[in-house]
Amino acid sequence: MGLSIHSDEHFMKEALKQAMMAKEEGEIPVGAVVVADNRIIARAYNQTERLNDPTAHAEMLALTAAGNYLGTKYLSDCSLYVTLEPCGMCAGALYWAQLGKLIYAAADEKRGYTVINPAMIHPKTKVIRGPYAEEAGLLVTDFFKGLRG
Amino acid sequence: MGLSIHSDEHFMKEALKQAMMAKEEGEIPVGAVVVADNRIIARAYNQTERLNDPTAHAEMLALTAAGNYLGTKYLSDCSLYVTLEPCGMCAGALYWAQLGKLIYAAADEKRGYTVINPAMIHPKTKVIRGPYAEEAGLLVTDFFKGLRG
Numbered sequence: 001m002g003l004s005i006h007s008d009e010h011f012m013k014e015a016l017k018q019a020m021m022a023k024e025e026g027e028i029p030v031g032a033v034v035v036a037d038n039r040i041i042a043r044a045y046n047q048t049e050r051l052n053d054p055t056a057h058a059e060m061l062a063l064t065a066a067g068n069y070l071g072t073k074y075l076s077d078c079s080l081y082v083t084l085e086p087c088g089m090c091a092g093a094l095y096w097a098q099l100g101k102l103i104y105a106a107a108d109e110k111r112g113y114t115v116i117n118p119a120m121i122h123p124k125t126k127v128i129r130g131p132y133a134e135e136a137g138l139l140v141t142d143f144f145k146g147l148r149g
Numbered sequence: 150m151g152l153s154i155h156s157d158e159h160f161m162k163e164a165l166k167q168a169m170m171a172k173e174e175g176e177i178p179v180g181a182v183v184v185a186d187n188r189i190i191a192r193a194y195n196q197t198e199r200l201n202d203p204t205a206h207a208e209m210l211a212l213t214a215a216g217n218y219l220g221t222k223y224l225s226d227c228s229l230y231v232t233l234e235p236c237g238m239c240a241g242a243l244y245w246a247q248l249g250k251l252i253y254a255a256a257d258e259k260r261g262y263t264v265i266n267p268a269m270i271h272p273k274t275k276v277i278r279g280p281y282a283e284e285a286g287l288l289v290t291d292f293f294k295g296l297r298g
Binding site: 063117 | 198201202203209217220238244245265266
């Protein structure tokens with residue numbers, strides 16, 4: 001149990017590092033990692049501005065990379081760690097991937113999938129509110145404050 | 150008015166051609182085109198199997214291609230023609246793109262976004278039930294019958 005909690009913190013920290021990379025590139029700072037067998041198999045950060053692509057959210061890029069790595073579109077044995085609650089698009093993608101476990105840090109009270117429909121996620125996906133919610137949330141709010149300031 | 154109706158049929162026929170290409174490759178037969186200034190700027194069909202990527206729906210690939218072509222992630226002046234009602238993932242992506250007009254042929258009563266939450270689409274997006282609903286729907290139901298048969 002103690003080990004499992006430690007692991008969640010470790011992996012969310014890695015997702016936060018990805019979010020920091022997004023921040024450095026002027027992107028909304030959200031990061032994600034996909035874990036299989038206690039190993040990171042994909043890392044990604046939001047790149048919607050750089051790629052001029054509204055689909056290039058951290059979760060989407062991480063899903064695509066993980067599917068590519070594993071040679072399957074199903075991620076039933078994987079966990080996705082993401083710094084911000086997935087939006088409807090990303091939750092829809094996680095549904096199709098039949099993701100095993102979703103761990104997200106900060107809630108997104110405006111665009112999070114739970115606002116749209118909490119049942120969007122696959123019924124087999126275990127959803128956990130992960131560590132570092134405050135840090136991950138501050139990254140995003142500070143980013144938007146900076147834009148307005 | 151007559152011209153506009155003609156155009157919808159023309160563009161949906163092009164989306165159906167894309168769906169046929171998906172069918173030939175053993176993919177769930179869904180196709181999409183993006184139109185700007187009465188011209189097709191992106192064409193795509195579902196490639197989830199080939200790419201081992203649950204995000205590779207026709208709409209997603211078409212959005213990415215259109216954003217790339219226009220050099221913007223916003224498709225407010227574009228219309229997307231798709232043979233099947235978008236799922237939650239795709240509707241979420243269309244939201245972020247602030248799509249101008251969505252025209253879909255067949256309804257998807259199981260996984261369509263209107264089942265999840267009809268308000269997922271951006272409030273500025275005009276939604277139209279387009280032509281060829283029967284043809285587009287039969288393509289998909291015949292595909293699944295073939296899988297089971």
